[in-house]
Amino acid sequence: MSMPKQGFVLLLSSLLAAAPAQAQEPLRVDITEGVASPMPIAIPDVPAPGVHVADVADPGSALAQIIRHDLSGTALYRLLAVQPLREREGTDLAPFQKIGTQALVVGQVSLDAGQLHYDCLLYDVFAARLQMEKRFTVQPAQWRRLAHQCADMVFEATTGYPGYFDTRILFVADEEGRPGEGSRLAVVDQDGANRRLVAPGPEQVAMPRFSPDNRYAAAMRWPAAQQQIILTELSTGSTRIFRTPPGVASAPRFSPDGRSLLFSLAKDGEADLYRLDIASGESQQLTFDPGTDTSPDYAPDGRSIVFESSRSGSQQIYVMPAEGGTARRLTFGAGAYASPAWSPEGAMIAFTHIDGDTLRIGVMRADGSRERLLTSGPRDEDPAWAPGGRALAFQRTAAGGLQAELWSTDLAGKVQRRIEGTFPASSPAWSRTLP
């Protein structure tokens, strides 16, 4: 190349390098090899004192607080403390840029024609532009859902995973100080708000699970003389009782299409897995091995079943085809394994790890590899996946405690927190995202 041409190419490339980059880095939490660098995020209060919602002095600030609580539980964001915003018009990004904010969430709540609206704005502060804007609308009684839906939008936009904040948790509410008496089905928002008993509802229940459409709970009742598998409609409390073959039936779990229930039937000292067809009420036996087979769960594609069995001499986790057949053992580590739960994405299985008196929650890949423990115990059990598979709820009994309460953890095991307002409680189940 001749000298002038070289010079021209050099000049052009330097001009291009100096020009402001048009294609920005996407606003994403950087997760490399499973380790996240938390994204600095600011979620300021946006006071709206003129908007009247029952029992809430300032819904604007309350909603921002709910979003902060939701996102901080994921261990993927670093919340920056910022002043409340006074004006929505022309949000000035300069003060946020100065403190190193990468993402800014601004929510503006308004009341119009008896409905609450929430304008949820996500700013990419590095690129100095509005990344995404969406308006959510609910009836005033459900005002908290506005914040959860905004948090879902921000989570999905910044991680690529679906959000799980507009969801509920079904559990067994016990009576304080009287373990085992009067246990009832209860539902609570995943952040601990709006706890309510399913009424009239059955009493003395255990092991509830949501149906795939969130409208029903399958559970077992354990009254004086006969265990029953029941189906309760959550909005009305009306309950249907299934006839199961003779024996003690427990641990009912829905199939992904909602048409059948898996359960464990114990009889004459042995327990096997059965499938119950909900429409006809007919049961079919799936496992025939000696020992205790229990705690089954379907894979999300409905083609496999994971369960725990004592057929090898200790509690271990197995996978078999959904119609029954040869089971393959997944767990070979030290200690014993129980209560497997298949993640909604199909990639992982959560479990309770048993080491002497210590129970801890762990996860592994669906082929049994890459096993790791997430929680510290001393008595953590009954893992339940959030939709999207990025968080788990579980039941924790504190050392020296007598009754349990519900906790949640992110998938990395970094943030574990109590789900407020649920003591005493056990056996959590997580809903799908509400429509």
Next chain:
Amino acid sequence: MTRCAIFLIALPLTLIGGCQRPTQKLPPAPLFTAEQLSPPKERRPVLAAPVPPPFGKTATLLFERGSAELPPQARAMLDREAAWLRDYPLTTIVVTGHGDPESTREVAFALGERRASAVRFYLSVRGVAFARSLVTSHGKQQPAGLGLEAAEIARNRRVEISIIGAPPAPPTY
């Protein structure tokens, strides 16, 4: 010489052969028939037997951790239960098994059922027909004790037997 040897050998043999060892006359061998293993069919007078209250908990049996084997104290208690139940053949019972508080939840239901089934089988061998007993399990949902000491926790590993069918009036002969 050989005749002498034979005589010497033969003599003690005849003496031995003539000795009578003292023998004991053994009693005739017992014959184990099916009738002797099943309970006596006739009713004994029960004027002196205590009558437990109907519809109540009559026995609580404790088990070792993680086990459904009946310990000796449990067997002794069940022998007494079986005797009473044979005297009142119309009584029905519920055998409720409980799991260990240290177990995980699903296994606790299965362990309770194993314990209750073991009790039911033990009673059936002692004359309480299967049809008279009902097995159920409460897992670890209903702890007996609220304490955390080992003794309190051990109280949870149990089977409770309750009478649910009324016994007839005791005979008056």
